[in-house]
């Protein structure tokens with residue numbers, strides 16, 4: 001068994017080639033299946049903060065980032081919700097109902113149900129969009145620079161599913177001075 005003949009080596013190599021191709025195809029199939037059907041990216045795990053519908057903080061939760069194809073997002077969302085969250089469009093101001101809603105409750109991501117904002121930090125910004133001076137948990141959102149307009153803005157996204165939520169500005173009320181200007185179509189209100 002110690003002496004490996006050339007023919008055995010060659011046979012081994014020749015055997016390995018189709019196996020290698022088969023393996024690559026298998027991995028590709030598995031990735032496709034995983035991304036296409038399970039909706040979660042197994043390679044990306046984040047720690048987010050979980051809240052129950054009453055707004056009670058349940059603590060940190062390790063979660064796979066949510067991934068769906070556009071076709072699957074379209075199945076789940078209305079056209080307005082799809083373009084807003086997955087393409088970054090902005091709702092027409094003074095449309096919908098959330099901009100003037102001040103009932104107690106929390107606002108979850110329309111795409112993945114992550115708890116994003118609370119009625120406790122909601123205020124009337126007079127802009128026609130829902131506005132908050134603080135997210136429910138910093139861990140549940142991300143921000144990035146948006147240079148799509150001449151004046152740079154800071155985009156706000158859901159950390160779990162990368163949904164575009166809106167933008168954050170520094171003209172908000174105390175205590176933070178921030179104004180998270182969020183599209184209603186990115187949110188689902190859950191009454192307390």
Ligand SMILES: [Zn+2]
Pocket residue numbers: 109110111112113114158159160161162163
């Ligand atoms: Zn989300």
